[in-house]
Amino acid sequence: MEAQVAPQGAGGGDGIRGSWLRRRRGTVVAVTVGALALAGVGGWAAEVGPFAKDRYCWGAWEQDSGPRLLGDEELGRSGSERRAEESAAPSADRPEGTCTLRVTSSVPDSHGSSGGGGTIEFKKTVNVRYGAVPAAEEERLGWLREFLDGSVAPLPDGVPGLVGSSKGMVVLPESCDVDGRPTVVTVTGGETGDGHLGLVRMPVSIGSPGDVARLLLDVADEGMRRTGCAEGAGPLRVTSPVRPAREREIGGVDAKDTCGIRGLGFATGKGDHYEARPGAVADDVQLCTLTNTDNVRNPVFAGQFTMVAQPRLVALFQGLAGDRSPGPGWRGKGRLSGSYNIVQADCGKEPAVFMLVLGSGHLQKVAVPDVDGAFARAVNAVGDRIGCSDVAPRR
Incomplete structure (x- = not known):
């Protein structure tokens, strides 16, 4: 069971607009079960009160909606918590935005200099960006190098995008272009471990390529809805499985x-x-x-x-x-x-x-x-x- 902390740092403008936190706490179970006994089971159906599910990245992602990143399994370690920070949502006047989802957890560090008692903190970070590709040539080439490398595979069903287990991007319809440049949604992941060895970067998997595709397209659809750039067009969807980049020896x-x-x-x-x-x-x-x-x-x-x-x-x-x-x-x-x-x-x-x-x-x-x-x-x-x-x- 997860306990919800109220939104923090709410504000307007272009800065970080909100932050949500989910933590694992066994002590919450008795409170919520007692509340359920008094109030009946209506909270489950209505998704209100202690059973309301968190939403992230302008409402595009919902807790327990499928991808592992959003489920309880991702919070399996002790002290785990999931937090999202968002810029103002994309809009017709400002068709861009960023969102960062962080999952932090810790485990005992039995190899520390103190001979135990310390902890190793793990932090997984998933960054989302909605907006036009860079205008400057050097920045564009750097962007292409990151998102069109040998680790990604095409999205199926004609959807213009590429995904892997740690990143992905999708190109929105031409009606969403900004100053002649395509608008894209990107998702990237990273993970660090901080213990007796200091801060160490680690390989990260956001999820399967199918999970990454779903996360990516959910943000794309929410962004297009909010900006109104693709009115009349259906949502971006893939029904066929994502075929990973061919398994070929490096x-x-x-x-x-x-x-x-x-x-x-x-x-x-x-x-x-x-x-x-x-x-x-x-x-x-x-x-x-x-x-x-x-x-x-x-x-x-x-x-x-x-x-x-x-x-x-x-x-x-x-x-x-x-x-x-x-x-x-x-x-x-x-x-x-x-x-x-x-x-x-x-x-x-x-x-x-x-x-x-x-x-x-x-x-x-x-x-x-x-x-x-x-x-x-x-x-x-x-x-x-x-x-x-x-x-x-x-x-």
């Missing part, structure tokens, strides 16, 4: 087919430590992330290959390709700069975007035969697969 970076893409090659040497994480491979999306693993505990981003051919996903790249041809033999428009290579070309009735970002100067130097050539080969290999041939010169 491979090395090699001279012929990095990421499983024919022609995407890097002549790395014996002392180089790079990994390629191939992600989603579908007709309208293909993703792969490259990392430098010199420090295996703290891998560093080294590069990313992206192909999208779903119209609302393509819109995420609006303005990044420029308005000129990348060079002789290329179709469409784009830019080739070594660290940042992008082309957008028509593929049948819809455009497709191909992008290769190399954050590693070393990979730029050892690309085979060079960065332009490696990108051209990768574009043609993926383009041939999806029926969009001869986007790049054959090299």
